[in-house]
Amino acid sequence: MKKLLGVILGASVFTLAACGKQEAPTNDTAQSNKDSAELQTITIASTGSDADIWRHIASLPETKEAGLKLDVKNFTDYVAMNTAVANKEIDINAFQSYAYLVAFNDANTQKIAPLSTTYLEPMGIYSSKVKSLAEFKTGATIAIPNDGANESRALLLLQSAGLVKLRPNFDNVKGTEADVVENAKNIVIKPIQMATAVRVKDEVDAIVLGNTLAMEGGLNVLKDSIYYEPVDQTTKMNVNVLATAADRANDPILKKVGALYHTPAVKAYVDEHFAGTKVAVDQPTSYLTSTK
Template identity: 55%
Template structure:
């Protein structure tokens, strides 16, 4: 997939520099290639599924050490814990969510998570068992959608874009629910399910609406297997993925450097090959997304 999003995509040159501060509790000292000692800041990053492989790859790059970072990567499957562990300080940074998911989390929790870098956009898709296009769905067809707040709203928005339903004009793209459906010409049965189980229930429904990471893990490619998918443009800006840290740490330059590492050409080549081009790089300042609440 070619880089899209207009102003959201940048071809900026990344400059990574090593940290030279005194060792702290979360810092280690290692010898660099010249034999001198370099102070590294240990960063505990938590991600999920195949995305974890990206960060494990980054953790092993010499550029990561050159940036003064000793990256420790953990895989978790519980989306709530992915945020609460960062907000509480148990983990330093997470890499799994989009801006709308972050907004929904922060709206419901006292301890906030802040975005420090953008990573990619990957389209959500509609995957059907028998039909080849959305206009072929029969009356009363059952479509499984994610049951978590942000992704339920995103799935409903996608179904509206596909022409299957109509939502209230004031539909909240971060917190909207099935109760906001005002027109459903085919009387589709919208069935909220836990997103991580959606691929397993695919055979029991007529279609599922699913994010790309979980789709890939279930053997589905949004570019080839979906009957409809989100466009990669300004209308899907709030679905750009990010690195999240505790609110108190949002100005720590180490996390900015971590975001820069993600956009190294060798990392992007790894991501493109591993995910078959379904993760579109977005390298843009966080200030471009401050309107997403």
């Protein structure tokens, strides 16, 4: 009986020891927890295809190797994204052109700043009724964005296309259709909310769309537009940027996020998923304000 009791007690001790061993984290798990604790979490507000890109970047080993963990927040309101960054509720946002950033700063006391350049998406003119610029009839209606810098950008595109002429001192951030000085075909320029632009495409002769909205509507600016922006010095205000609070523009941790966008893995992803419509621009932010 004593022998049997000894066997039972021995088995119980072995079982308890085994349970205790299972509850302890393995070396790999402990190291993983340690690694995660050492990563710097950066919150990024974004929307549409930009959010898709940043979710992909968040999953890359290059991001972890940079010591970063990216938390991508989806927003639908552009002003709210900038306000959240200005208030430091969000570290960075990824959605806007430099011109849009300048327009936001002009309209608000709280300021944001470009952290890094990312790409330029050509703005295009799309039509279901004509196949070339020459086919526009007198009095044709073209819908353009009605928000700040995008309105100015659209008007510059119409001028580049030869449809209108703008005053020599046209403000490429605050300009409006009132700045049109020549309009040979009496084009009716109709500013509208761009969120609904693709849906009203067939109700006007043409619409001017930024590439993000165009892609969400199943359009490719290189294939489906009848005219799109040239990618050169004249369009550098339209380069997309990562933005942060003005006093964080030189934060070395945040600068790492900008560098991630230009890694080979991200370039391959963007080329594959966006058919060349996001043209990479890897320049210092001083490029945006330089006169050359």
